[in-house]
Amino acid sequence: MxxxxxxxxxxxxxxxxxxxxxxxxxxxxxxxxxxxxxxxxxxxxxxxxxxxxxxxxxxxxxxxxxxxxxxxxxxxxxxxxxxxxxxxxxxxxxxxxxxxxxxGDDGSKKLSEFFYDRVKRGTYDDYIVAFCVAGVIFPIVPDLTAELFLSEGFLPSLGPLMRRKWKSRKVETACLEMLNAACMHTACREGVQKYCLEWLEEVVDQDPEEVVRDMYAANPDVNLEEGSISMRRHSEQVQHLAAVVLAKLKATQPPKSTTEITGERVEQATTSIEDLSKMFTKVLISNPEQGRQSSVEGLAYASLQPQIKEDLARNKDLLASLVKTLQDAPPKSPLTYGALSIFVNLTRYQPTQSEEEKRISQLKAYANAAGKIQPQPLNDDKHVAARCKRVFEAGITPVLVSHSKNGSVASLTLIISIIFSISVTTSLRGQLAQQGAVRLLIDAWDSLPATETQTKRMAAQALARVLISTNPSLVFGGTRPVPQSAAIRPLTSLINPDPAADTRDLLPTFETLMALTNLASTDDDTRRSIVRTAWTDIEEQLLSPNNLVTKACVELICNLVQGVDALQLYADGSVQAKNRLHILVALADAEDEGTRSAAGGALASLTAYEPVVQAIVSRERGVENVLGLCADDSEDLRHRGVFVVYNMISAEGETGRLAREKVKQENGVSILTECAKKSRRAEVVEITVQAIKILIEQV
Structure with a gap:
């Protein structure tokens, strides 16, 4: 059978x-x-x-x-x-x-019956099963489990259970794991705060050795075995779990309790979030194998507090232990997610606020603090930057690179957030690149689903920051080079501001334009790829109301026109090319010196081609703007302006003749003469003199 x-x-x-x-x-x-x-x-x-x-x-x-x-x-x-x-x-x-x-509903009913029946029986075995089931299914059906959890009389019954003279460590562990899961639900967390706070503090505060000594003093012949229900003390594991629950309560809401304690204890426990943090820190440094998971989870919540962030970041031994913990943690595990969460909390900058948002925040602060604004200095950029540096120096980057290869979307989001924050510090960007951050960010951007818009933008912006401050030939070289073209799609995705954002943040646009400018200085293949991928978006930013964005955009175009693809867009003689050129010539007269310099550099390359010279000559104020560069106080700008003039008046045939006439009409000889007198560099004086000779000798 x-x-x-x-x-x-x-x-x-x-x-x-x-x-x-x-x-x-x-x-x-x-x-x-x-x-x-x-x-x-x-x-x-x-x-x-x-x-x-x-x-x-x-x-x-x-x-x-x-x-x-x-x-x-x-x-x-x-x-x-x-x-x-x-x-x-x-x-x-x-x-x-x-x-x-x-x-559906039938399953929910049977689950409820199971839970109530087990709790009603009241044996240790039934408690263990009921608590374990509740803890596991909380993330699956949170509303249903919360209803069971908050049923009348259930939470108040847990205190007497945990205060029983003879302890069942499995019951205590199952109960605390259930409470730990329940703290993800706001109403349940409030219930735990109301009914369980004080006995949780009792568990955390208890000195196991002191309890044992008292028992021996009362009965020297007592037999204390390490069984399930053999001792009157809570185990260290139970204490650690209780501490995690306490950390979640104290980190997410103000303390409040209406529970009355019976028995000999008179003074209410007041375990602070700082005390809990020190407990978790001590475990991770001195005995990580025994309480690593609970300590990491507890610190993930405790590190939401500014003072705790500072304390953790200044503890080199703890940072080293956390990095080692993350290095050894299995991919996609709760331990990995918890360790990453701690580093995110330590390195996170406060979001950028518009002037209107700052004003509203101040009004709220007045209302909440009776007219006193109380900013949190430990969350300012200076302190966050210092914490980021300490985290980086602890060796976090190679571990993040390793985890990014097998991580879930959730863990990859945390990894990108950490790199994003560290990349704010300019001096760390080169080291980030050396340690593999560029490949990490490119691979993450490629692998993340399209729905993860904000995470992809964060990865692209961190990539832009690193590429602004590093030599592309060093970043994309080495024994296992990353193709330089792989960075272009992530970068160009940031050129347009985020359409989903409540406020228009132009910093990502500015940073990505600067990074593309750096890449465009390398080779024609890269320039061609940028033009084909994002030319329309680049042109739109030329008319940005923000001067820095406009300048960065013109600087990018200055490098792009060194390649054939962008050059043709200005020099093919079409109406569109003339319109583009008119904008560039107008920017040569911009208020910002950097914008004028970039526009002059682009024109210096473009005026080697006859259609460009024709367009400038025919445009109202075209020659005037070019001569304005020659009269600038900056010798660099005068150099660029004179080079443009020299290219124009050196053109062959009718185009050259018209250019020379137009320059003379605009008082060009006098302006160039003055330019030669003001200039000190030989190369500037030399080309200026050559231009004057051409204007005088040729008609």
Missing amino acids: ATVAESTDALQQQNLSRDDQTLLLFAGLMEGGKEDDETVRDLDQLTKLLNDDVEATSKGQSSICTVIDGDCVDTLLCYLDMRQQDVVRGHATLATSAYLKAS
């Missing part, structure tokens, strides 16, 4: 109905005594049946959930018990999620 396991193996070969397959799988799960891999296989097949059931019922078929009774649900949920192997719990979680999705 075939065993249940053998029958389960043959499910795919048998022509069984979906209901029969479901019942057979549950029979195997109820059987017990099997190897973990067999249990995992059955759970996976059940998950598949339940996932397929959603589609089947949408087509009018009956649901397999009709054959899943309370005993079946009880069997499935018991595999979420913390005493199961982690691999079994993980696959049981997927199966439970699939069941709740497929079963």
Whole structure:
């Protein structure tokens, strides 16, 4: 006769109905005594049946959930018990999620019945299962679990349970893991604050060794074994978990409690967020293997506080331990996410505010502080920059590069945020490039889905910052070079301001234009790629109301016209080319010196071509603007202006003749003569003299 396991193996070969397959799988799960891999296989097949059931019922078929009774649900949920192997719990979680999705209200009802029944029984074993189930399903069905969690009398009952004289460490651990998960829900967090705060502080404050000494003093013959319910003290693991829950409460809302403590304790515990942070720090430095996960999770919340950020960032041993923790953490694990969250908190700058937003913030501060504005100095740019430098010096970048290769979208978002903040500091950008940040940012931008718009923009802006301050030939060289062309699409995606932003932030536009300018100084292939990818967007920024953006845009064009593709856009003699040239000539007369210089540099290259000279001569004030460069106080600008004039009047044929006449009409000889007198550099004087000779000698 075939065993249940053998029958389960043959499910795919048998022509069984979906209901029969479901019942057979549950029979195997109820059987017990099997190897973990067999249990995992059955759970996976059940998950598949339940996932397929959603589609089947949408087509009018009956649901397999009709054959899943309370005993079946009880069997499935018991595999979420913390005493199961982690691999079994993980696959049981997927199966439970699939069941709740497929079963709808009926599944919610059965889950509620299971929870209330187990809590009502009140044995240690039932508490463990109920708490474990609640902790696991909180992220899956938060509203339903919150309803169970906040049911009348449940939260107040936890204090007496945790204060029992004989401790069950598994019950305490399961309870605290449930509370930890519940703190993600606002109403549940408030409930925990109201009913559990004081006994949580009792757990954290208890000195285990002192408890043991008191017990020996009372009864020297007492036998203290390390069993589940053998001692009157909380374990260190339980204390760490309680500390994590406390950290979440204290980091996210002001303390408040209406719980009254019975017994001998009179003075209320006042464990501060600083005390908790020191506890987590001590564990990570001195004994990381014992409490790494809980300490990292606790610090992820504690580090939301400005003072805690400063304390953590100044502790070199802790930063080294956190970097090592992140380095050893498995990809996509809670430990990875927690460690990354700490570094994000340490390095995050305050968002840029418009003048209107600053004014509103001040008004709110007046209202909240009775007329006193109380800014938080530890969150200002100076302090954040110092923290970023310390985090970078701890060796975070290579670890981030490693994790980025296998990370989830969530962890990749955190990694990009850290690099983004560090890249604000100009002096660190070259080292970021050396340690692999450029490839990280390009690969992240390429791999992130289109829906992650803000994260992609953040990656592109961090990339722009690094490329502004580094030599492209060094960044894109080496033994495993990143193609320079790979950076162009991320960079050009930032040229237009974010359409989804409430305020118009032009800093990303400015930084990406500067980075593209740097790249455009290298070779024709790069210039060609920039022109073909983003020329229309680049032209739009020429007319930006922001002078810095306009200047950066003209500087980029100055480099682009060294290549054939951009050159043709100005020199093909078309109406569009003339219009473009008119804008460039007008910018040669801009108020900003940098803009005039860039426009003059571009014209110095373009005026080597006859159609460009013709367009300038025919444009009203075209020659006048060029001669204005020759009269500028800056010798660099005079050099560029004289070079443009020399190109124009040296043109052959009718074009050259018209250019010379126009320059003379605009008092060009006098302006050039004065330019020669003011200039001190030989190359400027030489070309000016040559231009004057051409104007005098030729008609």
